Amino acid sequence: MQVHDLSAGDDVLTRVESVARRALRHYDVSPDAEVTLVNVSENATFTVDDGGLRTILRVHRLGYHSRDAIASELAWLEALRADEGIRTPAVLPARDGSRVLTVEDPGAEPRDCVMFEFLSGGEPAQDRLVEDFEQLGAITARMHRHARQWPRPASFTRFHWDCEAAFGSVARWGRWQDGAGVDKEAHDVLSRLEAELRERLARFGRGPERYGLIHADLRPANLLADDDAGTGVIDFDDCGLGWYLYDLGAAVSFMEHDPQVPRMADSWVRGYRSVLDLPEDDAAEIWTFIMFRRLLLVAWIGSHSAVDVARELGAGYTRGSCELAERYLTGSL
Numbered sequence: 001m002q003v004h005d006l007s008a009g010d011d012v013l014t015r016v017e018s019v020a021r022r023a024l025r026h027y028d029v030s031p032d033a034e035v036t037l038v039n040v041s042e043n044a045t046f047t048v049d050d051g052g053l054r055t056i057l058r059v060h061r062l063g064y065h066s067r068d069a070i071a072s073e074l075a076w077l078e079a080l081r082a083d084e085g086i087r088t089p090a091v092l093p094a095r096d097g098s099r100v101l102t103v104e105d106p107g108a109e110p111r112d113c114v115m116f117e118f119l120s121g122g123e124p125a126q127d128r129l130v131e132d133f134e135q136l137g138a139i140t141a142r143m144h145r146h147a148r149q150w151p152r153p154a155s156f157t158r159f160h161w162d163c164e165a166a167f168g169s170v171a172r173w174g175r176w177q178d179g180a181g182v183d184k185e186a187h188d189v190l191s192r193l194e195a196e197l198r199e200r201l202a203r204f205g206r207g208p209e210r211y212g213l214i215h216a217d218l219r220p221a222n223l224l225a226d227d228d229a230g231t232g233v234i235d236f237d238d239c240g241l242g243w244y245l246y247d248l249g250a251a252v253s254f255m256e257h258d259p260q261v262p263r264m265a266d267s268w269v270r271g272y273r274s275v276l277d278l279p280e281d282d283a284a285e286i287w288t289f290i291m292f293r294r295l296l297l298v299a300w301i302g303s304h305s306a307v308d309v310a311r312e313l314g315a316g317y318t319r320g321s322c323e324l325a326e327r328y329l330t331g332s333l
Helices: 010-024 067-084 126-149 163-167 184-204 246-251 261-273 286-303 308-329
Strands: 034-040 044-050 053-059 101-103 111-117 211-214 240-243
Touching: 010 034, 010 044, 010 053, 010 101, 010 111, 067 111, 067 126, 126 211, 126 246, 126 261, 163 184, 163 286, 184 286, 184 308, 246 261, 246 286, 261 286, 286 308
Parallel strands: none
Antiparallel strands: 034 044, 044 053, 053 111, 101 111, 211 240
């Protein structure tokens, strides 16, 4: 696991903002443009307001993606827009044509930066998620259809979201055992959950009809609902190779316990099947992928303790994960 350097404190974020301002010198942006931090998760994301023209600048954390991996992400999101009509943000090149810009960070390694078009819209309303998940299912299926057919560039490289990435010796988001509030009782429950997930996913397999290129973070926070323009999909930073149904597990991140989730999943499946086939044997494992993602998030909260959402959820998320795990393990989900 790479240390999440952006969680190290205000001094790092001050430096990262200076990196963002330094990056803007390479774009056609006024030196007086307003730069505002939007959020910190894996990366730091800023809005850039230049006399009413708004763009998005992403400053990457250190050690998470190589330049080739970032370029691969950008290639897919642009191909989705061109080939499939998915509303994704255009990548805005620097004056020299660079789409991935490397900028000095005093006191640390240089950081990669990418500028994106600002898309209209906002996060889907909480009281419409059951209805909106049907549209999300259809969008996800269109993305999966494209992923199966798209000839990837020769230099394409992205990481995997498999059991090794989740639970291996170098787990991508850290060990769930180090999650907030993982005491002896929680350790016992979540160990049984991990063992069951490993067994089920091994049986499920990684055939091309079940495993391929996915967004891996299609939760409402990464969707932009717009009545006129349609739903936009943003933040492809975690896209990689994984089980297609992981995209549904990720869609209900942090709300897996919500009583609406079964209806949201049914709605998603209806939308998905309007575009692609989803066999009943696959659909029967939906809760396996929801729980797989949930256990990954226990690890994420533990390794991202300075990120707002992780700090807010903390040990309560682990307790809720144990409750869901017991229900999953006894077949009552």
